[in-house]
Amino acid sequence: MIKFDSVSKRYADGQEALSDISFELSRGEFAFITGHSGAGKSTLLKLILAMEAPSSGQLIANGVNLKRISASQIAQHRRQIGTVFQDHQLLHDRSVYDNVALPLEICGYQPNDAARRVRAALDKVGLLKKEKSFPEALSGGEQQRVGIARAVVNRPSIILADEPTGNLDPELSAEVMKVFQQFQSVGVCLLVASHDAALIERLNCRTLVLEGGKLLADQKPRPVL
Amino acid sequence: MSATKRRTANSDQARPKRNTRKGQTESFTDLxxxxxxxxxxxxxxxxxxxxxxxxxxxxxxxxxxxxxxxxxxxxxxxxxxxxFQDSAQVTVYLQDDVSEIAGQGVSDNLLTRSDIENAYYVSASQALNEFSAASGLEDLLLEMTANPLPGAIVLTPANVSPAAVDDLAAQLRELPEVDVVQVDSLWLQxxxxxxxxxxxxxxxxxxxxxxxxxxxxxxxxxxxxxxxxxxxxxxxxxxxxxxxxxxxxxxxxxxxxxxxxxxxxxxxxxxxxxxxxxxxxxxxxxxxxxxxxxxxxxxxxxxxxxxxxxxxxxxxxxxxxxxxxxxx
Known part of the structure; x- marks a missing residue:
């Protein structure tokens, strides 16, 4: 599903954000990326989303070679990926409902069909009652959950999440992870950037450890006793 | 909600999905x-x-x-x-010695030409009558022994473009009975x-x-x-x-x-x-x-x-x- 093959990312100022990263995630796999801030977690997610192009190496996601992707392919590529952004990236002049419906509208879903899916997604994150609210009226945690609903509404084949539980209390974090695991069970590939060590420990998933742009460790889940 | 809307919603559930991808836009109505x-x-x-x-x-x-x-x-x-062009007229003044009958003949001849839409002959005496009526100088004109006005043919060209009218005028000037051809085409041009x-x-x-x-x-x-x-x-x-x-x-x-x-x-x-x-x-x-x-x-x-x-x-x-x- 996602394949990094000696991928490096150097910015124009010479700073090397990622160097020689290689790993592969298959269908239905759930992995964490962890590391200190500045370790390259966000850059790695940006590469998968085609927000940045790799400087060297091969990067294939969803069967698309992201080194040779054209501008028109980028939009198509992003539609297959649900992304939860650290800073939510919500539209403040649209209601919660319209925010979550945006990916469906872009793909041209029928209004009836879209409504069903939007409500199902909002229900999953416990915000069904807030569908008419505007993002500014919501707490940070609620905004984050709107972002999560938007990421999953289109039933993407890949879900990327950048600190999705950063603003959530442990109980809600567990809820969100349960939603993610539901998607994992139907074959969605998930990559979650987080530095919530307790959460990572508890979920016992594959964990990629980044440090200074290098892949320090690729920890497989502990065998369940 | 209208009845039709409800019906389509129901049929949507009853019928299996048609071969559209993930329920994407199906019709122009949706678009x-x-x-x-x-x-x-x-x-x-x-x-x-x-x-x-x-x-x-x-x-x-x-x-x-x-x-x-x-x-x-x-x-x-x-x-x-x-x-103006529709009413563009060319006035052909005839020589003094052309008789009324001869003048009428010239006019009739001109009518047969394809580049002339219409032509009518105004004899010298007709012209004098019209002039005296229009000018109000009847008394003065009555005292004149000879008619100073020539006979004339007023014609409408078939083609009213300035070039065609000029061309026609040049041909008319060649006729022996013709004295002066007056075309007011300059201001039209x-x-x-x-x-x-x-x-x-x-x-x-x-x-x-x-x-x-x-x-x-x-x-x-x-x-x-x-x-x-x-x-x-x-x-x-x-x-x-x-x-x-x-x-x-x-x-x-x-x-x-x-x-x-x-x-x-x-x-x-x-x-x-x-x-x-x-x-x-x-x-x-x-x-x-x-x-x-x-x-x-x-x-x-x-x-x-x-x-x-x-x-x-x-x-x-x-x-x-x-x-x-x-x-x-």
Missing amino acids: FRLHQRIANASAKRLAQTPASSLITLFVVAVALLLPALLFGLNNNLASLLSS RLAAISNLAGVIGSVLTVIVILGLFFIVGNTIKLAIENRKAEIRVIKLVGGSDMYAARPFLYTGLLYGLGGGILATILQAFVLITFNSNLEVLMQLYDSDFRLRGFGFMSALLIVIVGALIGWSAALMASLRHIRAINP
């Missing part, structure tokens, strides 16, 4: 509804900033009005010109040249105005995009194409063009009314009932369509360029 929604949103956005929207509309309208007026006035001039010039100025002005409109609408759209940069960034992040992000702005451009066009036709009507009330006074002095005619429904429609097209395409160019530049 139409989507566009209607975007158009409504664009209109609402314009209404949220009424002052600046109105100013832009007004600028677009005035820009469209200038060439429209020039073309309209020129059309009036051209129709005035052709009404001048008027035609003025009308042509007005047409050329109109065309040049139109090109300039179209360019200007592109800049006006393009710049307005550019500012609108600048104001909604964050929104466009989010749309691009969740997979919206540039064209998808551009759609609301295309409607904004279309609305500016459409609204500006409609406003231009209204302004044009006002200009016409003002002109005509003043023209009436002038034309009464000339004993003419000439009026500026309205430029008609079709030309009003043309202004609106041209405005809408320019607005839309300017928005297309501006939005694709500026939206492409926004990288999430």
